[in-house]
Structure formats: C-alpha cells, structure tokens
Amino acid sequence: MTSTTPPIPPGAPSGDAPVRRKRDRAAREREILDAAERIFGDHGYQGTSMDEIAAQVGVSKPLIYQYYGSKDGLFLACLSRLRAKLLDAVSEAVLAAPDAEQAMYAGFVAWFQFLDDHPRSWSVIVDEGMLSAGPAAQAADEVRADFVELIATMVRLNAPSTTDEEEIQIVAQTISGATERLAIWRTRLELPPSPEKTARTLQDLLWQGLANLQQP
Amino acid sequence: MTSTTPPIPPGAPSGDAPVRRKRDRAAREREILDAAERIFGDHGYQGTSMDEIAAQVGVSKPLIYQYYGSKDGLFLACLSRLRAKLLDAVSEAVLAAPDAEQAMYAGFVAWFQFLDDHPRSWSVIVDEGMLSAGPAAQAADEVRADFVELIATMVRLNAPSTTDEEEIQIVAQTISGATERLAIWRTRLELPPSPEKTARTLQDLLWQGLANLQQP
DNA sequence: CGAAAGAACTTACTCCCAGTAAGTTACTCC
DNA sequence: GGAGTAACTTACTGGGAGTAAGTTCTTTCG
Numbered sequence: 001m002t003s004t005t006p007p008i009p010p011g012a013p014s015g016d017a018p019v020r021r022k023r024d025r026a027a028r029e030r031e032i033l034d035a036a037e038r039i040f041g042d043h044g045y046q047g048t049s050m051d052e053i054a055a056q057v058g059v060s061k062p063l064i065y066q067y068y069g070s071k072d073g074l075f076l077a078c079l080s081r082l083r084a085k086l087l088d089a090v091s092e093a094v095l096a097a098p099d100a101e102q103a104m105y106a107g108f109v110a111w112f113q114f115l116d117d118h119p120r121s122w123s124v125i126v127d128e129g130m131l132s133a134g135p136a137a138q139a140a141d142e143v144r145a146d147f148v149e150l151i152a153t154m155v156r157l158n159a160p161s162t163t164d165e166e167e168i169q170i171v172a173q174t175i176s177g178a179t180e181r182l183a184i185w186r187t188r189l190e191l192p193p194s195p196e197k198t199a200r201t202l203q204d205l206l207w208q209g210l211a212n213l214q215q216p
Numbered sequence: 217m218t219s220t221t222p223p224i225p226p227g228a229p230s231g232d233a234p235v236r237r238k239r240d241r242a243a244r245e246r247e248i249l250d251a252a253e254r255i256f257g258d259h260g261y262q263g264t265s266m267d268e269i270a271a272q273v274g275v276s277k278p279l280i281y282q283y284y285g286s287k288d289g290l291f292l293a294c295l296s297r298l299r300a301k302l303l304d305a306v307s308e309a310v311l312a313a314p315d316a317e318q319a320m321y322a323g324f325v326a327w328f329q330f331l332d333d334h335p336r337s338w339s340v341i342v343d344e345g346m347l348s349a350g351p352a353a354q355a356a357d358e359v360r361a362d363f364v365e366l367i368a369t370m371v372r373l374n375a376p377s378t379t380d381e382e383e384i385q386i387v388a389q390t391i392s393g394a395t396e397r398l399a400i401w402r403t404r405l406e407l408p409p410s411p412e413k414t415a416r417t418l419q420d421l422l423w424q425g426l427a428n429l430q431q432p
Numbered sequence: 433c434g435a436a437a438g439a440a441c442t443t444a445c446t447c448c449c450a451g452t453a454a455g456t457t458a459c460t461c462c
Numbered sequence: 463g464g465a466g467t468a469a470c471t472t473a474c475t476g477g478g479a480g481t482a483a484g485t486t487c488t489t490t491c492g
Contacts, residue, residue, distance in 0.1 A: 062471075209421035
C-alpha cells in the first residue's frame with residue numbers, strides 16, 4: 001500500500017546505505033500533500049481520516065499536524081494547489097482566444113477538459129469542497145469567487161454599456177454555478193458528452209442572452 | 217433552554233396531574249424533526265450533534281436513534297419534508313402560468329421566494345445537503361434530480377423539435393445549477409436583489425438561447 | 433381492581449477520530 | 463565527538479456517533 005515510502009524497519013539496517021529515515025521537510029510536505037489529495041479525492045473530506053493519510057505516507061499523525069495544523073489546514077492546502085492549476089488552465093484558454101465569443105467557449109472547454117484530466121483531484125474541490133462550515137468552506141468559496149470575478153470581467157468586456165453591476169453579478173453567478181453543476185454531472189456519467197459538446201451547448205444557450213444584456 | 221418540554225423531575229410529582237412524561241410516538245417524532253430542522257439549519261450538518269438535538273427536545277439520544285436510525289436518517293427525514301414543500305411551491309407556480317415563458321419566470325420567482333421565506337430550512341438542503349458522501353448526499357441528489365426533471369420537461373414542451381436528449385440534459389443541469397448557486401449567493405448578501413429581479417435577469421439571459429435550441 | 437404486556441424512555445457504556453504533550457532519534461555544524 | 467536542532471514517535475485526551483441492556487409509564491385483559 002505505501003508504495004512511495006516503504007517503512008524502514010526500526011531494527012538498524014545494513015551499515016552503509018544512508019537510508020535517510022528522515023527526509024527534508026519540503027519533500028515530506030509534498031509527499032503528504034500528494035497522498036492527501038489522492039485520498040480526499042477518493043473518500044471525500046468526511047470519509048478521510050488523518051490516521052489513514054499518515055499510514056499511507058508512512059509517517060505518524062502528529063507530524064502532519066505539525067506541518068499543516070489541522071485537517072482543515074491540510075484540506076485547504078490541497079485546495080489551493082488545485083485552484084492555482086485550474087485557474088491557470090482556464091485563464092490561459094480565455095486569454096489565447098481572438099474574441100469574446102471564442103474566449104468564452106475556450107474557457108468552458110478548458111474547464112471541462114481539466115476535469116476529465118484530473119477527475120479525482122477535482123472532486124476534492126467540487127464534490128466535497130462545498131461544506132459550508134469551517135475554513136475549508138471559505139477556501140472553496142474563494143475558488144468560486146475567482147471564477148466569478150473572471151466571468152464578470154469577461155461579461156463587462158463583452159457588454160461594456162451594461163452598467164448594472166448587480167445584473168453582472170447575477171450573470172456571473174449563473175455561469176459559475178452552471179459550469180460547476182455540469183462538471184459534477186459529467187463525472188457521474190459513464191459516457192459524458194465531450195467537453196466540446198458541453199461547452200458548445202452552454203455557449204449556444206447563453207450567448208444570445210449575453211449579447212442582449214446591453215440593450216434591454 | 218428546553219422550552220417545549222421542561223424535564224420532569226424524577227421524584228414523583230403530585231399525585232393527580234397526569235404529567236404525561238411519555239408522549240405518543242407521532243408527536244415525539246414531529247417534535248424531534250422540528251428541532252432537528254432548526255438546529256441543522258443553524259449549525260449545519262457537521263456542526264450539529266445528536267446530543268444537542270436530544271437536549272433541545274428534552275429527550276435522550278437513543279430515543280432519536282430508535283426513531284430515525286442514524287444521524288443521516290434524521291437529516292434525510294428533514295430533507296424529505298423540505299423537498300416536498302419546495303417542489304410543491306415551484307410546481308404550482310409553473311403550472312399556474314399561461315405559457316412557457318411566464319411559467320419559467322414564475323418558477324424562478326417561486327424558487328427564490330421560497331428561499332427568502334424559509335432561509336434556515338433552506339440552508340439545510342443547499343448549504344449542507346451537498347455532502348457527497350453518505351445517504352444524505354443521495355437524498356440531496358434526489359432533490360436536484362426532481363428539479364432537473366421538471367426543467368427538462370419544460371424545455372421539451374418549449375422546444376418540441378429538439379430531439380437531442382443529451383442537449384436537453386445539459387440545459388436542464390445548467391439551469392438547475394444556476395438557480396442553486398444564485399440561491400446560495402443571495403442568502404449571503406445583506407441586501408440581495410429581489411426574487412423578481414433575479415428571476416428576470418436569469419430569464420433574459422436564458423430565454424433567447426432556449427428558443428434557438430430547436431433550429432441550430 | 434391488579435397483573436401481564438408492550439410501548440416510551442434512560443443510563444452507561446463502546447469505538448472511532450481529531451487533536452496534543454512530551455519525549456526520542458537522526459542529522460549537522462562546530 | 464559532543465551540542466543543538468529538526469524530524470519524528472508513542473501514548474495519550476476529549477468529544478461525538480452509535481448501542482446494549484435495562485427501567486418506567488400506560489394500556490389491556492382477567
């Protein structure tokens with residue numbers, strides 16, 4: 001099970017290999033974070049115990065507490081790492097597009113594609129990141145806030161004459177909520193529609209309405 | 217604190233008032249369910265302990281387990297009751313409308329209005345009902361499935377020539393996800409946009425795209 | 433009436449898991 | 463090689479979910 005770091009027997013090994021029972025902190029932290037991301041992704045936040053993570057890494061529980069403070073802290077660390085990756089993927093796709101319409105489509109595709117590429121990691125954010133209590137929930141909200149802001153910016157660029165900030169917020173929340181839900185829905189299908197088809201349908205559904213925002 | 221049923225001192229009371237230390241089962245079940253709904257709504261699923269509910273009702277914990285089986289079971293019972301109320305409210309609004317466009321708008325308004333009227337109850341479903349693990353999550357999924365089906369039906373009626381069931385599912389998931397997210401978002405604002413404005417903006421955003429579904 | 437039966441209800445646990453105190457082991461730098 | 467420190471562990475506490483086994487009230491039937 002502990003494929004990464006086989007436990008070293010306490011009885012002293014042969015006397016020349018350094019054996020490095022103690023690794024440097026950064027490496028251990030990464031090791032713990034990797035395991036946590038995987039296990040959280042598999043069993044969810046609630047279904048994961050710190051003891052399990054510790055066992056998988058081949059380390060004792062207090063060490064994890066020393067590095068990450070709490071279960072929430074560890075979860076939050078997983079989340080931050082994923083968040084950066086995800087936001088990068090989508091932003092890059094959006095910025096590379098020649099116009100607003102294609103930017104939106106590209107953003108959608110990137111979003112769904114990322115999901116397909118990192119299914120388990122992703123469920124950390126979407127499936128379980130929705131807890132409303134605790135610091136973890138706050139972090140999940142920050143992830144969402146990032147995307148809402150990204151979407152709102154795009155909407156403003158696309159419909160410059162719209163000054164009703166409240167409407168823009170409604171639209172941005174709508175799109176963010178829709179993509180999130182579609183993401184979850186797709187993961188549960190054995191044969192989900194392709195990222196492209198999903199993105200195109202969403203685009204078709206929203207684009208006309210977005211264009212009309214400026215002249216109501 | 218236990219305002220509803222003050223604990224009766226074990227020392228035998230005066231000998232004529234019946235005192236009914238034991239109530240009949242149905243009444244107790246309702247009492248427990250009411251308290252659970254309130255406390256789950258206040259502190260969330262995780263933040264609520266069975267001991268707390270038992271204390272509020274003025275009853276011992278095993279009694280609750282006898283009636284509801286588990287924490288999940290109790291939560292699920294709360295959810296079912298709310299789900300019926302909510303689905304009724306929205307369905308009624310939809311069915312009372314003269315045409316598809318107004319039906320959709322009325323459905324949105326009913327949805328957001330219900331939220332405003334039952335804020336705490338609602339957070340049981342939306343804020344915490346999203347756990348992906350356990351039977352509670354399955355129940356939350358059923359709530360969503362009901363609405364997705366309702367929306368899908370409306371879409372089919374509105375765009376009869378569309379035969380691509382996959383596209384209809386995408387659209388229904390989109391709308392369901394959007395309304396759910398908007399619901400959560402609104403509860404967190406001190407001065408949210410009115411149900412009507414939220415519904416109208418959403419309607420404006422989606423209606424044109426829906427109409428185009430039939431002739432792509 | 434009074435005992436039998438069966439509900440409603442409780443005390444007193446078990447187990448599991450997040451989190452911690454205090455100590456031990458390996459590495460490092462003089 | 464010894465002092466100092468970072469990495470790490472054992473062995474706990476506390477709290478909450480869930481349970482076994484019993485106790486008290488109420489109804490029913492002789």
